[in-house]
Amino acid sequence: MEHAGLDARLDRISTDGRVLMVPMDHGITLGAVDGLRDIESTIDAVTRGGADAVLTQKGIAPRVHPNKNDAGYLVHLNASTVVGPEANDKRRTGTVKAAIRAGADAVSVHVNVGSDYEPEQVEFLTDVTETASDYGLPTLAMAYARGANLEGDDPEHDPEYLGHAVRLAEECGADLVKTAYSGDADSFESVVGSTRLPVIIAGGSPVGDEATLDAVRGAMDAGAAGVSMGRTIFQHRDPGAMTRAVSAVVHDDAPAADALAESGLGEEAE
Numbered sequence: 358m359e360h361a362g363l364d365a366r367l368d369r370i371s372t373d374g375r376v377l378m379v380p381m382d383h384g385i386t387l388g389a390v391d392g393l394r395d396i397e398s399t400i401d402a403v404t405r406g407g408a409d410a411v412l413t414q415k416g417i418a419p420r421v422h423p424n425k426n427d428a429g430y431l432v433h434l435n436a437s438t439v440v441g442p443e444a445n446d447k448r449r450t451g452t453v454k455a456a457i458r459a460g461a462d463a464v465s466v467h468v469n470v471g472s473d474y475e476p477e478q479v480e481f482l483t484d485v486t487e488t489a490s491d492y493g494l495p496t497l498a499m500a501y502a503r504g505a506n507l508e509g510d511d512p513e514h515d516p517e518y519l520g521h522a523v524r525l526a527e528e529c530g531a532d533l534v535k536t537a538y539s540g541d542a543d544s545f546e547s548v549v550g551s552t553r554l555p556v557i558i559a560g561g562s563p564v565g566d567e568a569t570l571d572a573v574r575g576a577m578d579a580g581a582a583g584v585s586m587g588r589t590i591f592q593h594r595d596p597g598a599m600t601r602a603v604s605a606v607v608h609d610d611a612p613a614a615d616a617l618a619e620s621g622l623g624e625e626a627e
């Protein structure tokens with residue numbers, strides 16, 4: 358009984374424990390880029406294509422509900438822009454109550470582990486998990502390794518930093534965690550093994566259909582629970598077909614090549 362609401366809402370944003378989420382909160386970060394301008398059509402296409410849930414900022418909620426075909430809905434609670442003073446400094450854009458008013462099944466918070474803004478973001482994530490759990494609302498932590506305090510050539514994909522980020526999410530009380538893919542299944546296994554939370558991967562900047570599906574396959578083989586894939590899907594020339602291809606890997610355990618062929622994407626130039 359105690360967890361009934363939380364479990365019911367987790368079911369609304371997943372299928373049999375697997376998650377294919379399409380975040381479309383980038384309108385604050387990047388502006389009204391392709392795929393987000395007519396967000397209604399994109400939401401319709403990706404939810405028909407097999408997305409379990411979509412995610413936006415609360416102000417977009419009226420454009421989400423009529424088009425989401427009964428998929429789940431998450432409201433994201435912080436943001437920054439790429440033209441502002443500091444992209445890693447995500448500030449509050451909403452509250453748990455506002456998300457509930459907007460019809461959310463879950464909320465999410467972005468934390469840049471290793472940035473100068475990490476302390477406030479950890480505090481905000483913790484506050485949100487405490488309030489959200491009072492309402493039986495799940496919290497997704499978008500836990501990235503990003504910022505001036507990280508070392509190495511590619512710290513944003515370093516499995517040690519990523520493992521630290523996903524563990525931090527669990528320690529702060531999140532119910533699931535999204536992070537970047539480390540680039541191969543072996544190293545991502547150590548990221549997934551750093552927490553008991555379901556781990557889902559971000560898409561990042563689009564890298565082409567084949568490479569994307571290989572990455573999703575690698576993450577699933579490493580024990581990930583799915584994806585939160587934004588630009589790769591909503592900026593695709595055919596967001597519905599790309600969602601179907603990702604869904605084949607996430608939900609149906611398809612090999613990447615089969616997912617590509619069956620979605621029809623393999624026949625066209627990327």
Ligand SMILES: CC(=O)[C@@H](O)[C@H](O)C[C@H](N)C(=O)O
Binds near residue numbers: 382386437561587
């Ligand atoms: C545009 C980006 O770099 C993304 O990785 C964002 O940080 C992720 C997020 N969805 C956002 O737009 O804030």
Ligand SMILES: O=CC(=O)COP(=O)(O)O
Binds near residue numbers: 585
């Ligand atoms: O909210 C943003 C994400 O979850 C990831 O977005 P991306 O465009 O796939 O990196």
